Amino acid sequence: MLKGARFKIALALALFSSILTPTSAQAAPLAPGFESVTLALITDNDFAAWMGDDKNVTRLFWQNNVSWYDQVAAMSNQDVVPQIGETYIYVLAMGGDNYTGIAGGPGTGGQEDWAGAINGKSLLTYPGAQVAIGRSTTDARDIRLDGYLLLNNYLADWYSSAGDIAWGSYSPTLADVRSGLSNAIWSPATESNHPAIASPRTDCTVSCDNASGPGFIHKGWDFPDGSAVVFRFPLSAAQLPVSATNSQVVVDWNAPTGGETPVDYLVDYKESSESDSAYKSFSVVSHPTTMETVTGLTNGTPYTFRVAGRNANGIGTYSVSRSVTPVGPPTQPLNLSYTALDNGVSVKFSAPENNGGFSIANYEYSTNNGGSWTALSPPSVSDSMTISGLTNGTTYQVKLRAVTPYGSGSASSALAVTPGVTVYRSTTYSSGTLDSVSGMPSGSTYTEGQAFSVAAAPTRTNFRFMGWSDGSSTYQPGATYTVAKSNVNLTAQWRQSSLAGTTNSDIARVLTWNIVGSEAVDATVSSDSGNSSVRVVIPSNSFDAGTEIIFWRLTNQNLSKATINNSYDYLINFAVSWSIGDDVSAAKRVLTARSPIQITVKNSAIQKGATAWMILGGVATSLGAATQDGEITVSITEDPIITLANVSVSNTNSRDTSEEARKARQAAIDDARREILRLIKLGKPISLNLLNAAEIFGGTEKSISLINSDITELSKTAKEDISSVEKIVFKFKTIDRIARGERVYLSDLQSAGIVRADSIYKKSIPSALRRVSTSRLDTFERIQSYIGEVEKKIEERKAALVAAHEKVMALISGWFAR
Structure with missing residues (x-):
């Protein structure tokens, strides 16, 4: 009985043990692995490699501590494992000879050189490679030489550390390098595209002759003696095990070595800022495929990925996690609006909702719906820009797009803009009196340069309306008025009815x-x-x-x-x-x-x-x-x-004498004046009867042709003002009065333009005209000629009197001297 019980217990223990310890044929797969990404560098004399984003370095990745001889002998590599937010590898190349500040130029002896490779691919041909060439802000410590921005003055004890640099043992600090690269300007730096610096050297001792291994092509970047220069390389082109592209990440893993063969793989991902419990499964990939593209990601957001194999026995151990940040072009600027300027526009907008993983460095604009693009110069990241050089009144289709180190982003929707400032001017009418006036027109608003017809005449008891004055000219109802650069007030001009018809x-x-x-x-x-x-x-x-x-x-x-x-x-x-x-x-x-x-x-x-x-x-x-x-x-x-x-x-x-007859008379006068202006505008002559009907008196059958001749010489603006006609008629009326021997006054002569306002002989000329035989003074030219003779004689007489006075004074002075 006891023996049977012992057997049963032994059998149970054996079965339990078999459950706890399965055989290899019953195990889940082992963890998949990731390929290493290696960086190889060699520099005459020293270098340091840093990880960073598109703005600056964030951590030291590889500090060289051996001389270039040992670098050549060892040709060591470093695995590249980016951390969250790191999108660039920065290489600080340092030359150990004393700094001279003398431009060396390509291939000059004594210059420094460096070269490198990622995964066996030369950094001289690496897509997206850049070099620091300047700074968008001003700093007295900056040195620019041979196209490079030199960090010498930012690195502690640089000039006293030439020996350490020469032996590869100088160690710059993160803070110093970050300071030196703040607001740096970057330029392309590949063998086929390097506009700011010299071509790679082929005659250098270190990079050209002694470096060997995959990716070293017997060429190196040449940089000045005793200087520190910086290159950078986007990780998006490094073929990392998890490599980021635009809104997606390629995950590339190796099948487990040993253990049970997976049937498929689970590819999980999460935002790097989340806990491990937030991992989500993107897909299941059938073995033997060991690559998946995770799509639908947000550029600029760090993600973490892991992979596990699976078979009939369950899900195996997950791989180590790898993180990367997908990058791409920025999205489109939003909410465009504009303000018209003279020959330009000011465009206001909102920055893109997503910058693609890089900071926005500038904006570009197009005025032809994206047909061509112009970058802002100098670069600007403001939320407004001024586009100049446009033609007023022409409509343009404006689009904007942001620019980052990745490239130009998506274009905004088109915004129709029309340059040219629209200025509104108010036009008002004033009665010109405190008396009661009927029929006063209301004002209006016009754009600058717009023409309008002057309002009809108001009425006032015992006064006659003479026109609307803007302070410089008088306009009749119906005349064309062009709005200038200020508000307009047209004031009614009145003449007492007792004097109506006179000037x-x-x-x-x-x-x-x-x-x-x-x-x-x-x-x-x-x-x-x-x-x-x-x-x-x-x-x-x-x-x-x-x-x-x-x-x-x-x-x-x-x-x-x-x-x-x-x-x-x-x-x-x-x-x-x-x-x-x-x-x-x-x-x-x-x-x-x-x-x-x-x-x-x-x-x-x-x-x-x-x-x-x-x-x-x-x-x-x-x-x-x-x-x-x-x-x-x-x-x-x-x-x-x-x-x-x-x-x-x-x-x-x-x-x-009825009021109706007076109104009819006024209407007839106004009609005649409008007809005069119409004929002048058409270039046709006006008749003497029409002048009299408009109560512009003074013309004669003899002078009407001369009046029409003077009218044709008026400016375009003067031809729209009836007062210009009145002045011309008055001129010939004054000539006619002089020719008839009538008395004329100085004010008449000045109004007719016969006597200058600044003449010093104003009182003498009217009296001289009364004494002369008027038969010879029947034209404007003859009158002016005679007045010129009068002024000349007065000058001669004045000179004679002065001479006589001086002679008398000399005689008196001589008499007293005796």
Whole structure:
């Protein structure tokens, strides 16, 4: 019984032991392995290799501590196992001879050299290789020689360590190297593309003649004596066991050595910052395949990978993990907007959401929808840029893309831009008075350079609208106005109805009365050169206190002829106007006299039956006829121009005095002025009748062709301004008056351009014109020539007087000397 029990226990233990210790035929696969990546370097004289990212070094990887002789003898290699975030191998090559600062040039004896290989591939042909050539910022420690940025002044005790460097025992610190490479500028450095530095040497002792092994091709990079230079190489081209490309990583492993053969492999990955519990399975790869491409990764994010074999007995041991960061081009800039500039645009944007694993170094732009690209110079990583050299008004399709050490990124969506600053100017209309005005137009907003039609005329009781003034020119309704570089205010210009149809040269102020209280006025004045006397009797309380009453003398008959009858000879021409207010503190208004004003005109030339008219607002109304020779008395309650001719008319009302007729008259004048401007714009002549209809008086059948000739010489802007025509007509009216022997005033001569404003003989010229025989002064040129003669004679007389004065003074001085 005991013996049977012992047997059963022994059998159970044997079975349990077989479960705990399986035979080799029942085991899961062993762990897969990764190939080593080896770096080989040789330098005359010393080197240090560093790992880093696209900005700078991050850790020391390999510090050489032997002389170049031993480097040649040993030709040692180092396995490259990147850590998280490391994307570049940096090589600091150091020359041991004393630094001279003399440019050596390629192949010059005494220069230093170095060479290297990764996995048997020469670093002289390594894709993406770069060399430090400068710095984007300014630092007094920088040295640039033979195209290189030298780190000499950044490395501790560099100049006193020439012996250590020569024997390969100098050890730079991480902090010093990082300082030396801060904001470094990099340039391509392959045998076929090295724009900043000399071609590799083929006659060097160390790299060319003594280095041997896979990847050494009897060539080496040449660099200055006693200097420290830096090259770098992207790991993406190193064929690492886990090698990164754009948004993906190639995982390349070796099958387990020994143990059971896997049926397939599990490829797992995670972000390197996550814990091991975050590993995810990407795929199952059937044996004997030992490579997989893990896709869908985010550029710039470090990932960690592992692989395990699997068979019927289960999942084997996982490999050691390897980490790498996928890199690629940056994504597209976003949210583009722009502001138009003069011949350019300012573009605002957001940086790419992903930089592809490298820091953005610059931006490029295209103005033709990606057809060609221009890099910003100097480089800029700001979120705005100015694109200049564009044509205003032309639409461009602008695209942007970021640039990193990897290359140019994805292009943004196109943004349609149109350069040219749109400046808006406001146009306003002002009444020009504190008085009540009807029909005032409202203003508007226009772009700079835009043309618009000037608004219609407003109306004001007892005043006539003369046009809109911008401060330098006057424009009639309907005229074209072009907006300039400032806001525009057009102010209504008014002329009292009593003086409507005249210009300043047509009238001369003779006497002014300012009513005080309720005073009466009884005064006699001369209306011409002394042939006529005019007695003005204003009853008491006819006007409010403060009313200004002006007696004007008319210098010609033009208005009377145009308004009443062109064939009459008007021997009496004067005006009496009044108003109250100054349009500063109170509105300027014209009121009807409370009592009739009696005016008695005496002139020996007045014949019995002669007719007197008043002209008000361009409308003539008969005031009555003379009842005796030499005198006429009329009464008025409005302020008119008064004229008289030795004619008898049966119809005493030559014009309808209704308000409708006045408006019609004004409309006719405005139409005539617009027609004048239209004809001028078309290059056609204007007639004398049209000038008179526009109440631009002074032209004659003789002068109308000369007036048209002067109009053709006006500038384009002046041809749009009716006042330019008025000035030309006035010029020939003044010439005509001089030719007829009429008295002209200095202001008339200056307005007509006959006398310069700066002439020092202003008072002498009008009197000289009155003394000369006027038959010879019938053209502008002849008048100017005569005035020139007058000025010359005055100068000669002045010189003679000065000479005589000096002679007299000399005689007096001599007499006193005796």
